Amino acid sequence: SFVAFSPVVNRSLWAFMLPHLLCLMCFAVISLAENTEMVNVVTERKAEESHRQDSANLLIFIMLLTLTILTIWLFKHRRFRFLHETGLAMIYGLFVGIILRFGVHFPQDLNDVTLTCAMNSSPTTVLVNVSGRFYEYSLKGEVRDSKGHDVPNAEMLRKVTFDPEVFFNILLPPIIFHAGYSLKRRHFFRNLGSILSYAFVGTLTSCFVTGLVMYGCVVFMKVIGQLGGDFFFTDCLFFGAIVSATDPVTVLAIFNELKVDVDLYALMFGESVLNDAVAIILSSSIVAYQPEGDNRHTFDGSALLKSLGVFLGVFSGSFAMGAATGVMTALVTKFTKLRDFPLLETALFFLMSWSTFLLAEACSFTGVVAVLFCGITQAHYTYNNLSAESKSRSKQLFELLDFLAENFIFSYMGLTLFSFQHHVFNPFFIIGAFLAIFLGRAANIYPLSFLLNLGRKNKIASNFQHVMMFSGLRGAMTFALSIRDTATYARQLMFSTTLLIVFFTVWVCGGGTTPMLSLIVGVDTDQDNSVSSTHVTAPDGMTQRNTKHESAWPFRLWYTFDHNYLKPFLTHSGPPLTSTLPACCGPIARCLTSSQAYENAGQLHDEDTELILNDGSSLMYSDMTVSTDAHGMPTSQAGLYSLAGTSDDPLDREIVFGGTRLVLPTDEPPDPLTSFPPPPPSPPLSDPLRHRV
């Protein structure tokens, strides 16, 4: 009888947990209400009250996340896949937003004192002299006129609302870093040309097409008298830029559940990651262009060119900064014996990656973009230098941070629909926007794919293009960019519309990708976790195994340079620098080459070369499982494999076995303990002589 009890307990626990969590949330809400009443206390202890309020606010979100996690588990447990976890987080956020807005009534806090004084500026700090004692106040921002007081619970809703900068400085960096860190895929570099085209040319095209369509829509709205404020052409372009950022997180999560073609995956993922970088800098250069021109209605070529200069400057600056930190971390981890102390190593890795963000922000570059390129560099070089434990530590750490930040953003999105107090919903604008993003995405994908196919040996099939068209979800980046500034009418209109676009794409496109993919690409979406039944039925346009891959000369040039000079310089792998550098650099080369490089110079690393330049035969499908790995590879396995196989790149190796194997013939079950060479002579991890921290 005790074999069958488990589902019963599960269900009853669920029934127990749900009200319990809701109780806790209600408690947090009530605690908020109490706090709001107690604001009249006139001492400095008010700061304590405000602290209690903040705790209660944050508790609401923590409970939301907990609830989301439990529901995600339930969905996964029951193999219930019509809704994606980010969509789920949004729904919970929506519910809490509704409760906060309509369910509870909070007394109005009328404690704000309005000082009227003859200042001609708004300083960052103000000292207020209250009967002889000085209190310091810091600027929070301009407040719109107080017409907003008809909204119920305005005070409390304002308190639940986070500073938009939180998204840029706390929540986006781990998400973007993790995306960059997951890009260490051979297929990414093999498709680099196409990915860069989609990211740069495509995003620019999408931005301008969307902007133009929106401008038409806005002109139409003005004619029929539906426009409630100014909406300039630059605003349209700005809107185009922010909705052009497709979400790598959702793409990753959805494609991960499916078994799609590895090239499609690399293209989609690479495009959506770089997309974000382009969109964020594009939007900020449009903002930089805006205050210049007083002729905002007309097209100003020279100002646009200047804006393009800003775009290129910020982009290359952020890129350089991210790459520089990555290279520095690689050098430090290569030349110090820090790998003997995994904790120190992981801490250094984390701090260096974080400092990229801060450095870029302090230099007025874009921290998020710098972090992206830092992630890519770290994955490409530094990762190889880390000890086995640091590899798994850093992966798990960034994975957890990414998971938490992502779900936090999506549940906050749901909440915002009701807690934000300056929504401007306009049906014409919304319909226009949906039309515009559809056209913008189409103008990005189809012409570019046609042009790219002229040069590509491995053509992008038309059903491929439909998938890319359809799965361009808008997510965290679009939201963060639109919430950053909601001061003017135009921005409020944009924010509300963007929110709806995100909801629609995540729920409908996100939920619909699974059936659509199985329809269009013919992918076997029946996920029964057994290796034998997961063969990909190759779509007609793709003859994957026998085609030559995109290996244009710039790529080959870069690859050779990377393989011969950068990798040996920054990591322990690759050919020794003594053999690749000219003879005159002999002493330097000897100094920079590690002893491992000489040992490893054999066939183990030629394997890597083959995999990139030639057809990878069966191993080329290993990248398929990138996201399986990104969502919970057991460490013990990872540890076991990295003890067993010791190539310079155990990540790739481990993925082959850790993930679901796709094309390996099932009559050859890979045994991780026997299919790899025996442990090398380098000291094993269990050596008692090993230094301990």
Next chain:
Amino acid sequence: SFVAFSPVVNRSLWAFMLPHLLCLMCFAVISLAENTEMVNVVTERKAEESHRQDSANLLIFIMLLTLTILTIWLFKHRRFRFLHETGLAMIYGLFVGIILRFGVHFPQDLNDVTLTCAMNSSPTTVLVNVSGRFYEYSLKGEVRDSKGHDVPNAEMLRKVTFDPEVFFNILLPPIIFHAGYSLKRRHFFRNLGSILSYAFVGTLTSCFVTGLVMYGCVVFMKVIGQLGGDFFFTDCLFFGAIVSATDPVTVLAIFNELKVDVDLYALMFGESVLNDAVAIILSSSIVAYQPEGDNRHTFDGSALLKSLGVFLGVFSGSFAMGAATGVMTALVTKFTKLRDFPLLETALFFLMSWSTFLLAEACSFTGVVAVLFCGITQAHYTYNNLSAESKSRSKQLFELLDFLAENFIFSYMGLTLFSFQHHVFNPFFIIGAFLAIFLGRAANIYPLSFLLNLGRKNKIASNFQHVMMFSGLRGAMTFALSIRDTATYARQLMFSTTLLIVFFTVWVCGGGTTPMLSLIVGVDTDQDNSVSSTHVTAPDGMTQRNTKHESAWPFRLWYTFDHNYLKPFLTHSGPPLTSTLPACCGPIARCLTSSQAYENAGQLHDEDTELILNDGSSLMYSDMTVSTDAHGMPTSQAGLYSLAGTSDDPLDREIVFGGTRLVLPTDEPPDPLTSFPPPPPSPPLSDPLRHRV
């Protein structure tokens, strides 16, 4: 020739890294200076400038931490152990503080506008009407009179200074949680009675003795005219409370480098962890008592009793809250199959532990204390339910957070000595304070040890007591408590003195513990990492192997209850509830007992019983290596062992093999792969049928 290159490269890299890091730091400083000049911009973009400043500030600390990590590595690499890593972090902080204060000159920012208005209160938000536009300002706190303007770079130093609440809300929780999470040691529970006595009675004694000595000192200072302001008896007691908190982090770190007796370790560590909880609540109940009495100079019994009530209320409330969250997490992880998805499991574990803190703060209890007991409960129950990957994930995550937070606090401490602008150093007070903490600690340790020895079978030897006396370092908690409020003269005097006490204890006692221990206890401090030479020479007072351990009846009662009811209810281990609960509770018991409990009910778990209640013979020394484990056990090992041995408690098991073995006879080298039973029939981790997230 390429064998010898490594130290050369190491040294040259060091020579390269150091100026590079210093350059970055200088850049951050210069960027600060630039920013300060640019404050005159009159638009809202000022917020952006302030953001750049914050980034630069944070960058300074990140660079400090990076530098500290690299130096720690260098010290460990060179086996250079006279200075502890926290001491190192403080020294770097000191240097940066000196540079910021004296090295660079920043233009004075005169942008603060002083509004004088007839308000009779200081509201939390103020709306300022600047020529028709409303700007919102939020209260930052009361500013002391502007006499501080003689300090150079005052504006910049103020900007580098963090909000003291950052310590309580961001940096302390991970440190304290990690300490609690590391307390899962049999020796802790075996010595629970003594630990609780030291923590409660001892800390109270120490607080009052220190307070009385300080009161004498203050009265003396008043007589000779050295006192510059009010300093009441409650202030003395408050000072006694904050300096009674000994630092578990430093204790852990120092004892970890040595091979000391396991009972000494458990006593010291347990005492210093609970110490913090007692001190924080003690200090807040003294503050709560303070505004009541207008007779602050005399002893008021009834008010003290009321204060004691507050103490007990807050303590038990925080305890209950922490334990409740721990129990809830244990239930969720037990009854859901969340362990199939390690990422979700770790995220849930992290969020639940964090919500303890927020919940306690929202209820006006003490979040830090709640987090401590949450950590203990999580380690005791929830940890057993986690999957192998989540175990290592959660350990590594909290270890990293602890490491970063700890080093951040200590480098900030160094910085504060120069950046804090209201230091009050008084030689009489400082000498008095050093005398007082010495007497307070002595009054805590010696009489209590004498009393405890009356009841203990395993006596606390007198050289034991000297070690406890000497290694009571003051660290993060003392600092955080003293910086929390530096508004009055008394608090400023306390803060400056506390800073010196922390510096002294960390540098002198911390650095001196190693030689002192070898002198007093006769511990073999020569750490040459080989198992054969690390026998502990048992000190004369301790006949460890043949003594009965402290197992008084309350402990036995609790243990039986825990073993028979709590462990089976909350985890998969222990005897099935069906066998321990009376027959009438049959259906409930069947429902709550997991199938694993029936399977595991055999001899594997009796082993656990033996280890706690009887003499653990050779295995009793396994806890020795707790901190080796806490600073970098390779995961691969952990994974290997948890695959090999699958008791309910792989942490304990793994420690036996992962750490340096102390008393195991060297002719019996333990082989992790053979000394444990083969893997059980439960599905192995590499099972392809396993669900993937």
